[in-house]
Amino acid sequence: MRALAGLRVVWGLLLAGALIVLVALVTPDRGDRAGAGLALAPWVVLFVAAPVGILLRGQIYKRYWRGDVVTGRGYVAGNMVLFAGLGAIVITCLIASLAGAPRVATILPGLLATALILVNHPHGHPLQPPT
Secondary structure, three states: OHHHHHHHHHHHHHHHHHHHHHHHHOOOOOOOOOOHHHHHHHHHHHHHHHHHHHHHHHHHHHHOEEOOEEOHHHHHHHHHHHHHHHHHHHHHHHHHHHHOOOHHHHHHHHHHHHHHHHHOOOOOHHHOOOO
16 A cells, blocks of 8 residues: 555646646747747657557556456556656647747647546555455
8 A cells, every 4th residue: 555655646746747837838928939840749749658658557557467456566667657658748748838839739738638647546446356
């Protein structure tokens, strides 16, 4: 259960970081379009990192499956891989926004990544045997 507590701290920090980035993205546009070419970067990272992170988490769970549960080590490793992918989406949104990409191109993927972070709260169900 220590693994679950530590993972929840990491999840909370990731969520807080995503919310801070979203607040930064909502700030007024500078009008500088030097980074307009980066408008697709957050979308590409979103459509690659999220599915790959979910797939890898499932594969890690399978590797650490013992009886009817996932081991603590596998649960933490799988979720950390997913959280790294979701964090990459948020960071890409921030970089594209700071470079001057249009706000819509950075806010929407950031919102979707934040929603994925919220949905993937570490609840610990794979660590417990079925009832």
